[in-house]
Amino acid sequence: MRKTPFSSRRGTKLLVALLTSFALIAAACGSDDDSSDDGAASAPATTAAPAAPAPADDDPDPSEDDDHDEDEMMESIRGSIDVTGSSTVEPVTNLLAEAFSEKHPDVAFSVAGPGSGDGHKAAAAGEVPIWNSSRQIKDSEATDINAAGIEFIELRVGIDGISVITAASNDSVDCLNFEDLYSLVGIEATGFESWADANSLNADLGGSGPFDDGALEIFAPGEESGTFDSFIEIALEDVWEHRVEEGHADENFAVRPDYNASANDNVIIDGIAGNQHSLGWVGFAFADENRDKVKLLEVDGGDGCVSPTPETIASAEFPIARFLYTYIDAAKASDPAIKAFVDFMLSDEGQTYVVEAGYVNLDPADLEQSRSNWANLTTGKTF
């Protein structure tokens, strides 16, 4: 043992001391978590009482009550909240976490957005109390999570709606279906410079064409954008995959590469407004704000043409929309920090951040369902 290969005994002692201190820190934090869980479990009534009615019943004067609650919580709430999952939902969680942290600076926060599937996997490994998903949890994922001894509470938090837009002055088109969209912006539309170029492909696909002619200028988000991915998944994927199976389309790219891509929604709106026969897509909230410049087209997802409005999106009648979900480990729901954060997320104030992140608020009935799932700690798929 005397021939220990470290350069000096002092170095060895230093290393041992460092390792020991890390082990002690880890142990101390572990016991912290345990004790806070125990404390919360033994006193669920006190934490539940002030917060549960806040979203629904305090309408007459919510601001005063909220302030009162915050002052109380500021001193009491400590703990740690980790959120992972969908990168689409991550901006909403970031905004919520930022506002929440200003009120409760003692709560440690970590928000990550690796993807919906990764979120469900992390949940099944027992790593996170809260995880987001831009689609409803799959049955197989729910089985995995339950098999790990974890029950989850399912909440809908908002809607990712996408508008198909053209210039406000364009009278030659009002409604497009998924086949039309693919024949205009899909991979097989590469090189089409006018609407008439798309007519033969459109006829092959059984679209609603022929289109009136006009120079086809396309403005849309670049491929780094979540809106780009969502549009492919919801509007183009079915038609595209069918065409790939038949051997007509490239299996790697769903969207034609020759369009004007921009990460800036303002650039897209200006491009659409400046070209009479333009076509493009942006998040609904942004298109809705610019109705004076752009025309929001109706979309036919198989059940007739539907115009995008907050109501048709919230009710899922408008076809290019998807619900955004947040899942919570039921065993962690009584943790004071997590309880306060989810209460805040479902409050009227919390729901404003859904819109600030560019998404659409839920239908009141859906929001009520989320709130009641949370209040009653209802586990499993409920939507």
Add this chain to the structure above:
Amino acid sequence: MTILTTPAGIATGAADALRKRPGADVAGATFKWLLIGATVFATGFLAVLLAVMIVDGWDVLSGNLWYFLTHGFSQRSAGEAGVWQGIIGSLQVALVTGVFAVPTGVATAIYLVEYAQGNRFARIVELNIRNLAGVPSIVYGLLGLAVFAQTLRGFSGGTTAIAGGMTLAAMVLPIVVITSVEALKAVPDSLREAAYGVGATKWEVLSRQVLPAALSTILTGTVLALARALGEAAPLILVGAATGFMSFGDANMLETFTGPYTALPVLIFNFARQPGADWGVNAAAASVIILVLVLAVNGLAIYLRNRFERQW
């Protein structure tokens, strides 16, 4: 008449001699220009990269650099977002990486060179370590998640700076081992033999002669390994580094090692994927900051090497 005493003088003299026979060394001249071309290409590429980043990030670097350095991530707007937590997190992760990678790596190298020299086991281990240096960093991320964050949860606290640092330690360990092995092999055997010759024990030879002699190269290698760790994003994202908002809460300095963490490269990844040009400015500015950080670390390596270097 050229005085042929220094290597440079000899080279100049040789060149003079060749110049008397034009066309005699075409291959040598071509080779020289190829080397110059490669150097210009390599440095020019770096210079362009640096220039592009500084130009792209100029709005932040020239305007509100202090705000950018001292504030955390914000989703509200690019102008409100900063990299403070990323700088803290990168330093934390680098510290943990150093604590785990340097003693382990140097110890491994000492064993391989001084104790197991030449035996079959040492050769197999060394070969494998050299191959490990080529494993993609994302694979270390998977390893870190499974081993350091999940299996060793009781020690690391889950997906924390400790788990992240240990993951990067596993990643740079081969680099530390290889540079340390080379450093020890570069110590002349005459030094060891002389020490043994005056009756020193193996421990005395190692601790008084070989290690001090190899120290500067070992330090350079380990600091370069840490610089590599500072620039990694992919493994840390797998080991749960926060890509979005994070706060330390009321944790004290020690507790932050077992709480949520992030790192500069992870923040750059996040800035780069946000829609909007002003987020790109943030990404470029943060890239310049990480470059300055890595340059500082490399500068430290050069300083240490000069400070401890021995000439033979």
